[in-house]
Amino acid sequence: xxxxxxxxxxxxxxxxxxxxxxxxxxxxxxxxxxxxxxxxxxxxxxxxxxxxxxxxxxxxxxxxxxxxxxxxxxxxxxxxxxxxxxxxxxxxxxxxxxxxxxxxxxxxxxxxxxxxxxxxxxxxxxxxxxxxxxxxxxxxxxxxxxxxxxxxxxxxxxxxxxxxxxxxxxxxxxxxxxxxxxxxxxxxxxxxxxxxxxxxxxxxxxx
Amino acid sequence: xxxxxxxxxxxxxxxxxxxxxxxxxxxxxxxxxxxxxxxxxxxxxxxxxxxxxxxxxxxxxxxxxxxxxxxxxxxxxxxxxxxxxxxxxxxxxxxxxxxxxxxxxxxxxxxxxxxxxxxxxxxxxxxxxxxxxxxxxxxxxxxxxxxxxxxxxxxxxxxxxxxxxxxxxxxxxxxxxxxxxxxxxxxxxxxxxxxxxxxxxxxxxxxxxxxxxxxxxxxxxxxxxxxxxxxxxxxxxxxxxxxxxxxxxxxxxxxxxxxxxxxxxxxxxxxxxxxxxxxxxxxxxxxxxxxxxxxxxxxxxxxxxxxxxxxxxxxxxxxxxxxxxxxxxxxxxxxxxxxxxxxxxxxxxxxxxxxxxxxxxxxxxxxxxxxxxxxxxxxxxxxxxxxxxxxxxxxxxxxxxxxxxxxxxxxxxxxxxxxxxxxxxxxxxxxxxxxxxxxxxxxxxxxxxxxxxxxxxxxxxxxxxxxxxxxxxxxxxxxxxxxxxxxxxxxxxxxxxxxxxxxxxxxxxxxxxxxxxxxxxxxxxxxxxxxxxxxxxxxxxxxxxxxxxxxxxxxxxxxxxxxxxxxxxxxxxxxxxxxxxxxxxxxxxxxxxxxxxxxxxxxxxxxxxxxxxxxxxxxxxxxxxxxxxxxxxxxxxxxxxxxxxxxxxxxxxxxxxxxxxxxxxxxxxxxxxxxxxxxxxxxxxxxxxxxxxxxxxxxxxxxxxxxxxxxxxxxxxxxxxxxxxxxxxxxxxxxxxxxxxxxxxxxxxxxxxxxxxxxx
Ligand code: SF4
Ligand code: SF4
Ligand code: SF4
Ligand code: SF4
Ligand code: FES
Numbered sequence: 023x024x025x026x027x028x029x030x031x032x033x034x035x036x037x038x039x040x041x042x043x044x045x046x047x048x049x050x051x052x053x054x055x056x057x058x059x060x061x062x063x064x065x066x067x068x069x070x071x072x073x074x075x076x077x078x079x080x081x082x083x084x085x086x087x088x089x090x091x092x093x094x095x096x097x098x099x100x101x102x103x104x105x106x107x108x109x110x111x112x113x114x115x116x117x118x119x120x121x122x123x124x125x126x127x128x129x130x131x132x133x134x135x136x137x138x139x140x141x142x143x144x145x146x147x148x149x150x151x152x153x154x155x156x157x158x159x160x161x162x163x164x165x166x167x168x169x170x171x172x173x174x175x176x177x178x179x180x181x182x183x184x185x186x187x188x189x190x191x192x193x194x195x196x197x198x199x200x201x202x203x204x205x206x207x208x209x210x211x212x213x214x215x216x217x218x219x220x221x222x223x224x225x226x227x228x229x
Numbered sequence: 230x231x232x233x234x235x236x237x238x239x240x241x242x243x244x245x246x247x248x249x250x251x252x253x254x255x256x257x258x259x260x261x262x263x264x265x266x267x268x269x270x271x272x273x274x275x276x277x278x279x280x281x282x283x284x285x286x287x288x289x290x291x292x293x294x295x296x297x298x299x300x301x302x303x304x305x306x307x308x309x310x311x312x313x314x315x316x317x318x319x320x321x322x323x324x325x326x327x328x329x330x331x332x333x334x335x336x337x338x339x340x341x342x343x344x345x346x347x348x349x350x351x352x353x354x355x356x357x358x359x360x361x362x363x364x365x366x367x368x369x370x371x372x373x374x375x376x377x378x379x380x381x382x383x384x385x386x387x388x389x390x391x392x393x394x395x396x397x398x399x400x401x402x403x404x405x406x407x408x409x410x411x412x413x414x415x416x417x418x419x420x421x422x423x424x425x426x427x428x429x430x431x432x433x434x435x436x437x438x439x440x441x442x443x444x445x446x447x448x449x450x451x452x453x454x455x456x457x458x459x460x461x462x463x464x465x466x467x468x469x470x471x472x473x474x475x476x477x478x479x480x481x482x483x484x485x486x487x488x489x490x491x492x493x494x495x496x497x498x499x500x501x502x503x504x505x506x507x508x509x510x511x512x513x514x515x516x517x518x519x520x521x522x523x524x525x526x527x528x529x530x531x532x533x534x535x536x537x538x539x540x541x542x543x544x545x546x547x548x549x550x551x552x553x554x555x556x557x558x559x560x561x562x563x564x565x566x567x568x569x570x571x572x573x574x575x576x577x578x579x580x581x582x583x584x585x586x587x588x589x590x591x592x593x594x595x596x597x598x599x600x601x602x603x604x605x606x607x608x609x610x611x612x613x614x615x616x617x618x619x620x621x622x623x624x625x626x627x628x629x630x631x632x633x634x635x636x637x638x639x640x641x642x643x644x645x646x647x648x649x650x651x652x653x654x655x656x657x658x659x660x661x662x663x664x665x666x667x668x669x670x671x672x673x674x675x676x677x678x679x680x681x682x683x684x685x686x687x688x689x690x691x692x693x694x695x696x697x698x699x700x701x702x703x704x705x706x707x708x709x710x711x712x713x714x715x716x717x718x719x720x721x722x723x724x725x726x727x728x729x730x731x732x733x734x735x736x737x738x739x740x741x742x743x744x745x746x747x748x749x750x751x752x753x754x755x756x757x758x759x760x761x762x763x764x765x766x767x768x769x770x771x772x773x774x775x776x777x778x779x780x781x782x783x784x785x786x787x788x789x790x791x792x793x794x795x796x797x798x799x800x801x802x803x804x805x806x807x808x809x810x811x812x813x814x815x816x817x818x819x820x821x822x823x824x825x826x827x828x829x830x831x832x833x834x835x836x837x838x839x840x841x842x843x844x845x846x847x848x849x850x851x852x853x854x855x856x857x858x859x860x861x862x863x864x865x866x867x868x869x870x871x872x873x874x875x876x877x878x879x880x881x882x883x884x885x886x887x888x889x890x891x892x893x894x895x896x897x898x899x900x901x902x903x904x905x906x907x908x909x910x911x912x913x914x915x916x917x918x919x920x921x922x923x924x925x926x927x928x929x930x931x932x933x934x935x936x937x938x939x940x941x942x943x944x945x946x947x948x949x950x951x952x953x954x955x956x957x958x959x960x961x962x963x964x965x966x967x968x969x970x971x972x973x974x975x976x977x978x979x980x981x982x983x984x985x986x987x988x989x
Binding site: 120121122123124126127137138139140144145146147169170223 | 338339340344360372445446447448449451452
């Protein structure tokens with residue numbers, strides 16, 4: 023392609039449509055007339071009317087458009103990654119965490135610390151579990167690796183605190199037992215996929 | 230073994246493995262040759278330190294001209310064999326084996342202690358078994374708690390390693406297999422004994438079936454930092470790792486493929502002197518106390534470097550150095566070397582396990598040096614070794630391996646040794662002075678006084694006939710004996726004139742290192758400073774309750790760097806596993822003008838004339854190679870000493886009669902340090918037979934008191950029906966700072982005061 027051709031942008035069929043914008047005022051009198059017409063047209067009242075209507079709706083019809091943060095908050099995406107929640111089993115109410123330590127291992131900012139012990143029911147029990155939110159970068163790896171869907175991200179995004187490092191204990195993150203019915207599954211990273219049922223391979227059972 | 234075979238043993242062979250030719254010697258298995266040459270053959274049940282188990286079939290290989298697959302762990306390679314280790318059929322078969330191992334295996338890696346270092350996990354991945362394709366009806370299989378270890382049959386893959394360790398290595402013979410197809414499981418036949426040696430069986434379990442009860446579920450393996458070290462409790466200095474997280478020792482492990490730890494080493498790790506800070510005032514007092522001390526008493530639980538610091542302090546201040554047990558050992562070995570011309574004995578622990586005849590003299594070996602007992606057990610199991618156990622007290626724990634028990638009277642050891650040596654040197658070429666000595670022995674008299682029958686020795690002699698590889702194990706009953714020097718000289722004849730593998734077990738801790746490094750004195754006098762010993766001023770790592778004005782904290786051996794000298798004549802490194810914030814012995818030495826920045830700067834200046842080498846601490850190796858060869862520290866060089874060949878006539882024997890106490894700690898106790906930790910802590914009793922109870926008019930449960938070496942013992946008397954005779958076992962491990970003071974001859978006759986009885 024020659025430089026000439028390259029520079030010629032009018033290649034092929036042009037389909038431009040010219041808009042009918044009317045004519046610009048030509049004479050000084052025409053210009054004055056346009057100013058006067060635009061000034062006294064009712065458009066100003068149209069804008070004021072919208073404002074008045076919204077004010078009326080907000081004050082008397084309860085259609086307030088702004089939120090009184092921090093008393094009110096916007097709903098956020100269920101996949102948002104904020105302060106962790108520790109979930110419970112729906113049937114027994116026992117916490118789901120089995121103390122496998124995978125979240126502690128995978129955490130790239132090393133902010134999960136846990137201790138486990140042998141409990142009286144011959145199970146592994148989490149005796150100590152903290153997340154240092156001064157370090158957590160909310161990457162979501164812990165929620166992704168957890169084999170029990172026990173640790174997930176919740177919606178508490180307010181992390182301001184008086185201390186640079188503030189810790190959260192297991193109990194703080196655990197679903198309160200009386201709110202078990204309100205516990206929601208987390209749909210983000212690490213959750214079961216919607217078609218999980220189809221992908222499950224059954225282990226042969228003799229009984 | 231026939232002559233023909235023994236020639237064949239050394240024969241060079243060449244074998245072809247996967248297309249390459251390798252040279253080796255006849256007698257090795259295919260697997261051994263493969264590992265020598267870094268060729269990978271997968272195994273599940275193979276454990277280097279025991280005989281091939283051959284229960285898993287993972288190690289199958291093809292040999293040209295042989296129908297079907299053969300087990301490489303078991304089959305000896307023949308000259309010219311052409312071996313294939315990998316092909317499609319072999320791998321399919323191996324994959325099938327892994328599928329079978331996974332039948333009903335609980336999917337509980339998430340909580341299992343073994344996860345991350347589990348052979349089953351690894352091999353399941355390696356052979357790409359992504360599902361559990363088979364199953365059988367599951368049954369209830371409750372977890373069993375066997376004291377130190379717990380067993381979960383659901384996780385067990387029946388590889389048999391644990392059973393083999395329990396029989397072939399530790400010899401507790403507690404574990405056994407209950408055969409029953411899919412319902413097979415491991416059972417503990419001796420649950421009531423609560424053997425701490427079962428920890429060694431748990432250590433080899435490839436899965437999470439047999440685990441330490443205390444450790445169970447407390448931490449994932451990958452969270453623990455392994456700090457290599459050596460066990461400081463007895464003189465064996467076994468290889469070990471402290472596994473540490475957040476400055477807490479969670480457990481002790483070892484390279485279980487090649488070595489073994491006894492219960493004290495594995496469970497007695499919790500003795501650090503914690504939460505210590507620098508107490509300036511106490512430190513100044515300590516420096517003053519050492520400056521003015523006429524005697525420095527110390528326990529043998531110290532490093533070589535600290536021993537050298539003490540020696541330097543002695544050279545500077547002229548104080549006497551007192552360490553009873555080490556001194557006795559030093560004297561004994563000095564007399565011993567006057568005959569042999571070598572500074573130390575020449576035998577090795579390793580060779581004990583290869584022996585066909587073993588004579589144990591003057592030690593309750595199972596309690597005194599468990600690892601040595603394990604080696605005796607190995608010899609017994611692998612070579613049906615004749616084991617003669619010579620001691621005043623029978624040991625029921627040794628019953629299954631001892632072929633002949635020869636009982637003698639306490640304090641008649643000199644006679645016993647003379648009788649034994651005259652039997653061993655029978656028909657051996659010996660110089661005249663030995664001949665005269667032996668000819669002058671009044672065998673009849675000795676035999677009568679020691680209670681060792683001539684026919685007993687004759688039986689022993691006959692059983693030893695035509696046997697190669699013999700070991701003589703000498704223990705600490707003899708070191709503090711009033712006639713120790715004479716006994717040592719007679720025993721040294723065995724090393725000098727026969728091919729016996731002779732080992733003189735050091736009596737405690739690092740007694741061997743101390744005896745080589747320090748110029749020790751006999752009796753304390755004047756102002757005294759004690760290092761882990763009761764004295765006017767005490768430096769102690771024991772965190773004792775007696776924290777008064779004359780006390781300065783010291784680091785325990787798991788809070789220090791340094792080296793120990795082992796009964797295998799090796800100098801091995803120990804490392805810091807626990808933080809310590811206080812002063813160390815080196816700080817005191819610095820204050821006295823003996824300057825070194827760190828204690829380990831002394832490692833390279835340990836005395837060369839005693840066989841130590843000039844190697845920096847940080848340059849000491851600490852690993853095992855692929856074949857299990859240990860590279861831990863270095864071996865002491867053999868040092869020649871001047872010979873003084875003179876034997877003294879055997880003195881008149883006056884035996885003990887009546888009730889006698891014998892210093893002897895329970896199996897997993899060695900010193901105050903093993904007793905500090907939570908896992909091993911136990912109450913000490915004077916244990917006597919029913920006969921002893923009658924002789925001393927004591928009842929089970931009586932409170933008693935008595936004094937030995939100026940140490941007052943107060944404890945309860947218990948009848949132990951497994952004991953016989955009128956000798957009771959008196960433990961010393963519970964005496965704290967006084968423990969090292971009890972260092973006289975191990976048998977003693979004492980006045981027992983009854984302070985309370987069990988009647989009410
Ligand atoms: S990954 Fe899940 S189950 Fe495992 S320790 Fe963390 S929260 Fe508990
Ligand atoms: S034994 Fe191994 S495979 Fe079995 S649960 Fe434990 S870690 Fe997993
Ligand atoms: S307990 Fe462990 S070592 Fe023993 S047979 Fe079972 S899997 Fe093997
Ligand atoms: S106490 Fe002795 S035998 Fe036991 S592990 Fe320690 S060094 Fe080895
Ligand atoms: S390793 Fe050979 S059969 Fe298991």
